[in-house]
Amino acid sequence: MFKVIGLLLLFVSLPACSQQVEVESARVWTAPDHTRLIIDVAGPVSHQIRPLIDPDRLLIDIAGVTLPSKLPKVDAADPLIVRLRGGSPDGRNLRLVLDLKQPVRVKSTLAPPNERYGYRLVVDLQPKEADEAVRLAERAGDVRHARAGTTAGSGVAGLRELVVAIDAGHGGEDPGAIGPAGTREKDITLAIARRLEVLVEAAPGLRPVMIRDGDYFVRLRDRVQLARQHQADLFVSIHADAYHDPRVSGSSVYTLSFSGATSDAAKWLAERENKADLIGGVELTGVDSDLDRVLFELAQNGSLEHSRYAAEHVLTRLKGTGPVHRASVQQARFVVLKSPDIPSMLVETAFISNPDDERRLRDSAHQQRIAQAIFEGVQAYFLQHSPPDTRLAGATNGRQHVIDRGDTLGAIAKRYAIDVKALRLANGIDGDRIRVGDVLRIPEG
Numbered sequence: 395m396f397k398v399i400g401l402l403l404l405f406v407s408l409p410a411c412s413q414q415v416e417v418e419s420a421r422v423w424t425a426p427d428h429t430r431l432i433i434d435v436a437g438p439v440s441h442q443i444r445p446l447i448d449p450d451r452l453l454i455d456i457a458g459v460t461l462p463s464k465l466p467k468v469d470a471a472d473p474l475i476v477r478l479r480g481g482s483p484d485g486r487n488l489r490l491v492l493d494l495k496q497p498v499r500v501k502s503t504l505a506p507p508n509e510r511y512g513y514r515l516v517v518d519l520q521p522k523e524a525d526e527a528v529r530l531a532e533r534a535g536d537v538r539h540a541r542a543g544t545t546a547g548s549g550v551a552g553l554r555e556l557v558v559a560i561d562a563g564h565g566g567e568d569p570g571a572i573g574p575a576g577t578r579e580k581d582i583t584l585a586i587a588r589r590l591e592v593l594v595e596a597a598p599g600l601r602p603v604m605i606r607d608g609d610y611f612v613r614l615r616d617r618v619q620l621a622r623q624h625q626a627d628l629f630v631s632i633h634a635d636a637y638h639d640p641r642v643s644g645s646s647v648y649t650l651s652f653s654g655a656t657s658d659a660a661k662w663l664a665e666r667e668n669k670a671d672l673i674g675g676v677e678l679t680g681v682d683s684d685l686d687r688v689l690f691e692l693a694q695n696g697s698l699e700h701s702r703y704a705a706e707h708v709l710t711r712l713k714g715t716g717p718v719h720r721a722s723v724q725q726a727r728f729v730v731l732k733s734p735d736i737p738s739m740l741v742e743t744a745f746i747s748n749p750d751d752e753r754r755l756r757d758s759a760h761q762q763r764i765a766q767a768i769f770e771g772v773q774a775y776f777l778q779h780s781p782p783d784t785r786l787a788g789a790t791n792g793r794q795h796v797i798d799r800g801d802t803l804g805a806i807a808k809r810y811a812i813d814v815k816a817l818r819l820a821n822g823i824d825g826d827r828i829r830v831g832d833v834l835r836i837p838e839g
């Protein structure tokens with residue numbers, strides 16, 4: 395099961411020395427706001443980090459670690475690091491030199507072993523200007539936000555777009571579950587998330603926000619926090635998990651649990667997903683202490699109810715893409731769903747541990763079908779539940795039509811004296827297919 399990912403360092407064996415700790419491999423993950431360097435070490439080591447200027451460099455000294463013969467190449471697009479060099483002048487201690495593109499702030503920690511990795515030295519680099527940049531971005535965001543309330547967006551004056559937070563599970567140091575053929579969950583979730591992003595971007599009245607948009611790790615709480623910063627109206631976390639029984643297959647949709655999990659499998663999955671922070675190399679603090687408070691708030695403001703509405707729409711559409719694992723929306727205590735004010739769901743697109751599911755998850759046509767199903771479910775939910783200050787609601791002035799047996803788009807358009815094209819556009823419908831019981835928004839004539 396254990397797979398070494400990223401860039402392997404070849405270890406040069408030195409004359410026997412019992413105190414020597416081997417550097418096994420190192421990886422560099424580039425995130426939008428930081429770069430993370432991970433150095434696998436075979437045991438606890440002490441280290442020292444020193445910045446140098448003219449040119450900007452970082453010296454990382456690791457005691458009692460031998461020199462690897464080859465260091466990982468850094469992605470040319472990394473905003474902070476040019477390259478990694480290293481040496482072991484005295485043959486006993488390792489000195490890494492990071493050539494930098496700009497001055498950085500550094501945080502480092504020795505992460506203890508977990509179920510996937512042994513001891514690792516985790517070094518996080520952030521641009522020194524980061525604080526200032528964030529402050530400026532926030533100020534710019536405030537201005538934009540204030541303006542959106544008074545001037546026309548793209549179409550309907552004073553109305554906002556509905557924001558869909560798309561959360562690709564896992565990433566970076568945390569590969570998520572790994573299928574029997576080696577497929578990594580983090581790659582599948584990002585591929586489907588990007589397809590969903592394109593669909594949401596193209597839909598009138600909706601706007602996507604990618605919570606993770608590359609191969610790097612984001613803590614579960616930060617995912618929730620990012621969605622709140624972007625004032626998301628819905629949070630969709632995408633996963634493709636594993637179960638110890640490879641026969642288990644199919645997709646399922648989860649919302650946060652009020653009490654216990656709806657099944658052993660749901661509980662097991664939630665526990666597994668909640669471990670992401672540990673595997674990602676960051677310590678988890680205050681694990682579930684505020685879960686009860688969050689649940690109370692959810693119950694108070696109806697977010698939990700809305701999570702379920704949205705999840706049911708998505709599950710209905712997923713049933714058209716292949717077998718489902720559970721025919722109804724499941725509940726469990728997923729940390730990533732703990733937004734008190736944003737309806738949230740977690741989609742297990744399939745079980746990557748099932749060989750058939752794994753093969754389908756790798757297929758781009760199937761990835762597109764899943765993204766389309768999630769999108770249609772999200773859109774159907776918003777068509778029924780968009781707040782009055784949104785373009786989606788404003789475009790229709792609240793008029794709705796519940797599709798009855800025998801209804802056609804043409805007949806509905808005629809009845810409300812509107813254009814079929816306008817009806818399609820307002821509801822994000824492509825062809826002529828409509829479903830009995832769905833609610834259509836009726837745009838102005």
Ligand SMILES: [Zn+2]
Pocket residue numbers: 563564570571579633634635667
């Ligand atoms: Zn997962």
